[in-house]
Amino acid sequence: MYAMKYSFILFALILLAPPASGQKYNLLLSVHSDQNLSDKEQTEVDQFNDLLLSGLMLHHKFHVYSYSPTGKQVGKLLENNVLSQTALAQPYSLQALQQVAAALHIEEVLDVTPFFTKGVIQATVRIAHLEGAGDWQVNFTNTMHLQNLPAMHNMDVTRRSDLLLALMTDQITGDIGIPTHYAAALSPHVQEHIIAKTKSDSKTQKPAQNSAPQASAVMQNGIPGLRPPLLSNTVQGEFTRQAQLAGENKDYLGQAMLLRSAINQHPFNAKLRIQLIETYQKLNLPQLALAQVVNAQALMPANNTLRQIYGKTLLQDGNTKLAMQVLQSLVIKSPSDPDSLMALADAQVQDNHFGEALINYQKASAIAPDNPVPHQKMALVYALQAEGTPAAYQSCLKEIQSARSLIPPANTVQYNKEYKSILLLMDARLRDIEDSVENTYQSAVQGTVTNAALQRAVSDLGDRTAGASTFLQNLPTAAGYEAAQNHYSQAAALLIQSIASLQNALNHPDTPLEEIRTPLTLARMSTIHALNRGRQLLDTNNPASNGTKNNSYVTQN
DSSP states (O other): OOOOEEEOOOOOOOOOOOOOOOEEEEEHHHHHOOOOOOHHHHHHHHHHHHHHHHHTTTOOOOOEEEEOOTSHHHHHHTTTOSSOOHHHOOOOOOHHHHHHHHHHHHHOEEEEEEEEETTEEEEEEEEEEEOTTTEEEEEEEEEEEOOOOOOOOOHHHHHHHHHHHHHHHHHHHHHOOOOOOHHHHTTTTHHHHHHHHHHHHHHHHBBBOOOOOOOOSSSSOBBBOOOOOOOOTTTTTTTHHHHHHHTTOOOOHHHHHHHHHHHHHOTTHHHHHHHHHHHHHTOOOOHHHHHHHHHHHHHOOTTHHHHHHHHHHHHHTTTTHHHHHHHEEEHOOTTTTTHHHHHHHHHHHHOHHHHHHHHHHHHHHHHHHSSSHHHHHHEEEEEHHHHTTTHHHHHHHHHHHHHHSSSTTTTOOOOHHHHHHHHHHHHHHHHHHHHHHHHHHHHHHTTTTOOHHHHHHHHHHHHHHHHHHHHHHHHHOOTTTTTHHHHHHHHHHHHHHHHHHHHHHOOTTOOOOGGGGGHHHHHHHHHHHHHHHHHHHHHHHHOOTTTTTTOOOOOOO
């Protein structure tokens, strides 16, 4: 499975002010490219324009005019010399769009400049509003970037391209208060009748004025004032309920789109934004999550939980330095908060500050002695350290036992996450040892390294493998992973045999190294097979029974 990552840079969230009851905005929509396009690229731009056009009209909030320099309306303006020479020379400039809009009595301009490349969409979005005095104000500027949409089950290249366009459309229309649900409609578990109902109701009901109070002109962090949009009263509360159902079905993409729609209905509900942040984190979309953190902080500037989420999201995005700064300031402010201590320790682990992380996990455990999580996290840190210090395996096992003593026996889930992380670590460690055994053998055959250096290297490999093998034999299994752990233990045992054969050959220089080539090759194949089988079971969480039976490993005598 490929990792999904959308990169999204949000400078501000601006929601258009509501017109008087029954009034609609006149909006000029311009979707264009600053580059020369191929026929295929122009088709994508046209498709993007159509999606945006239908999305903006979904709730009958706008009278939408689709801009084209060669259109009839613009042609009439040219005949009447309405446009300046500058606008004529640059027909897609914001100045030209504003002049066209003013001539057509249009109050809003939405200018979108998309850029398409393989698997990537980037769009620069600008919204300009005509003030009462006749001056244009650009009150929204945003750069959006969606990329690397992963391969999905039953989703071909065309459908993936459609999903990218839908995601971008949802993001743009969502930021100005229009829920479109295009991406949600492409998601398998979302109730599509809600989308159909919304479209149907929007044709029969007049939009009602939003009752949310006006926000102050300037909010925390310099974010311009949030002004609630004009929204339809259709399916009030339904988006939130369906988002919860989508989350229960682990359809996080659908949940994200439905939460965006709920936020459009309730733009000042910070709790909904926190739910959306957590959903983006589950989708591994940290930059989208960070954008929502900024919005939520404007509504809850002093909320410690939100600052923790901010630090964790920065950590997920790979900005470890800033994450540590945010979390350290939070710990200074709340030194007795175990969650803040653990969040800071998580950042320190990612920055390879294992000693400092262990201290903070220990502090968190002392403050909350009934919480198994600090012990689970310490176990993972010790497992990370065990590569250079095999004795750390014992500390890892000790912390695992401490954590398990605090977890109710009926809870078979809580241990699984840290357990799986440890097994993934062992998977990488055993593969590294296997590669080192092969490289050491090749160095011996080629004679590029002295025998003494080779013996030291093999002895070190033997110590590392023995420590890993003993650890795997004593590691308490998690429900459903017994067979996977058995395969990793088999791989460690095979490595021990390979290392012993190589060490024996090096101790007898008169013995031709070619004599152990065949058994080493067979052992290598069996080791890789065991590792691959273990990883397969680990990834699928297949609780295969009798995992140690009928294994086709080749062992050495």
